[in-house]
Amino acid sequence: HEDRFPLGKKSGERLAAATQQAAVLTDALADAGLPASAVGYIEGHGTGTLLGDPTEIAALQVALAGHGGRVVLGSVKANIGHAECTAGIVGVIKAALALRHRAIPPQCNLRTPNALLAAPGSPLVVNRHPVTWSAPGHGRPRTAGVNSFGMGGTNCHVLLQEAPPRAAVPGGNHGGGGGEEEDKAPARGWFCFSAKTARALDALRARHLRF
Numbered sequence: 129h130e131d132r133f134p135l136g137k138k139s140g141e142r143l144a145a146a147t148q149q150a151a152v153l154t155d156a157l158a159d160a161g162l163p164a165s166a167v168g169y170i171e172g173h174g175t176g177t178l179l180g181d182p183t184e185i186a187a188l189q190v191a192l193a194g195h196g197g198r199v200v201l202g203s204v205k206a207n208i209g210h211a212e213c214t215a216g217i218v219g220v221i222k223a224a225l226a227l228r229h230r231a232i233p234p235q236c237n238l239r240t241p242n243a244l245l246a247a248p249g250s251p252l253v254v255n256r257h258p259v260t261w262s263a264p265g266h267g268r269p270r271t272a273g274v275n276s277f278g279m280g281g282t283n284c285h286v287l288l289q290e291a292p293p294r295a296a297v298p299g300g301n302h303g304g305g306g307g308e309e310e311d312k313a314p315a316r317g318w319f320c321f322s323a324k325t326a327r328a329l330d331a332l333r334a335r336h337l338r339f
Contacts, residue, residue: 149187149283153273156285157191162271164192167199167287168264169232169272170252171219174203175210184275185244188252195251200259202235216276220286223272227290230270232259 157164173184185201192199204222205211211218226232235254245252261270269289276284319336323329 146183146186146190149184149275149277150190152283153187153191153275153285156273156287160287162287164195165197166264166268166271167192167195167273168197168261168270169200169202169223169226171223171272171274172201172203173215173219173275173277174205176203176205180277181242182244184277185242185252188275189244189247189250192251193249197251198253199251200232201245201252201254202232206236206238216274216284216286219274219276220288223274223288226261227270227272227288230261230290232261234258 157167170188172188174181188199188201202222204218205215208218222233232255234257238254238256241254244250245254263270269292271290272288274286274288276286278284321329321332321336323332
């Protein structure tokens with residue numbers, strides 16, 4: 129979900145920005161037909177600034193109010209810095225990998241967590257060690273949210289869910305690395321071939337088959 133709002137520097141404008149960021153997340157959940165309790169991880173925009181972080185935390189606390197559990201909060205910027213216009217997609221990649229491995233990596237370089245995280249009723253936690261991502265129960269898949277905010281006031285929130293388990297095929301080759309269900313499923317993938325002529329393409333394909 130995407131919206132555009134100016135982010136001001138005054139306290140009143142910051143409060144407005146937090147309200148608008150919360151609305152983007154709430155709208156994304158509504159569009160997906162998901163309750164706030166479905167979210168287990170938030171990949172935050174997390175620029176580490178005195179203005180941006182309190183605003184984002186306040187917005188998350190509003191959007192996730194009544195969660196009833198805990199939501200791990202992290203930001204890949206602590207690992208690689210600000211990737212500018214590609215920062216959002218880097219956050220999506222991190223969240224997708226967390227879903228793939230069913231584990232949430234620790235927040236690096238963290239010494240003192242922001243005091244706002246400990247606000248009464250806040251579900252947000254920042255992990256200093258790898259966390260095994262347990263299934264939320266009730267047959268629901270793991271769900272992650274990704275925040276990305278632009279300097280011009282563009283607020284974006286994307287929700288990602290883990291893929292459904294693949295059915296095992298008798299006699300198939302088994303591949304690991306993706307959790308219990310995937311360990312029982314055959315490893316499948318695409319090989320893309322390119323050649324100048326159909327004859328060259330057939331020859332290339334034959335070489336791969338022999339290999």
